[in-house]
Amino acid sequence: MNRFASWARSQISAKGPMRLGRFMQQALSDPEFGYYSQAGRIGKAGDFVTAPEISSLFGEMLAALMIYLWDLSGRPANSQIFEAGPGTGQLMADLRHVFARLAPPLAAAPLHLLEASPALRSVQQDRLAGADICFHDDCTALPPAPLFGVANEFFDALGVDQAIFLDQSWHHHLIGLDGDSFAFVTGPPLSARELRQFGCPAEPAEGAIHEFSPSGIEIISQLGQHIAKFGGALLILDYGGSQLVGSSLQAVRAHERLDPLEQAGAADLTHLVDFGRLADSAAASGARLIGPVEQGRFLLELGIAARAEALARQADSQRRHQLRAAIDRLTSPAWMGSLFKAALLVPPGSGLPPGFTSLDQTGQEQNR
């Protein structure tokens, strides 16, 4: 039994069933026994591969868009660079590589990293040696200055609570014990305040499941307020959609899916990010969330295929093959192209930056 599992069993035995969001958050990001408390989880040799680990062209495209937005903001001299959940630090290293060549003030700007895992902080510190780094446990102490940042596969790793519709009302869907194993149990009905907070649909089918990520909403609201007040932009890339229904909880270990409750603490747990809810919270905090658009469409509009072909022309056949395979993996609907989405948190306004102009044709509301 892993240390998370023994902690969760004793908590549930003493206090009764717990919310899924708390269970997930502790299983993933408890600094001592959470899944991310050990380095080596991300990458080919670990449990799952993320876009920056597939190709540095991913970071190049994001850097180009960030430089464009920084330029458009009048190149504020006091800008800070931000990342939520930097993992191995690969994406930030790729961004800084481009900044050093094309926007040296951004390469010299202080780096503010939101990271819960002490082990990953140390990996990031090594990977980003030479940068002026400040680590954060939350978003309450960011300097009062424009923020240009990214969050790749961060929101899907935050805890999500569930509600289940039974006998004409929404109930908490909690984690309890069935013998020694974790199991979903039906909890008390949601109060009127919780129903509003969860945003439960009004006419669900019996047994319907609805998800709500309180920490995701809190973080987007804090960053939305920050960007509305001080300026900047946060690019969010994640596995998700809009108007999601049902349970999206899943676990992955060694590149294979498994039962989410069985290996909690020893496997990656994720949920689908509800971009519609993030957009509503961004608007309530005075900011604007553009998108989401599909990751494939976003990267292709930013020119990832043309950039890969330019590199391929100078490469040997093995490298050419690798480049094309990486672009396919990042953009094709069969891989990450459709399931992953891109969205941009900016101050209120209008207009669509590069990467998002397809929203013009489809209409932002339809795409949300």
Ligand code: SAH
């Ligand atoms: N962005 C990276 C890593 C994604 S994995 C990549 O694309 O490869 C999720 C990251 O978020 C890890 O660095 C993990 O430690 C961090 N994380 C997860 N929950 C967190 C929380 N509640 N607060 C801060 N960091 C968290």
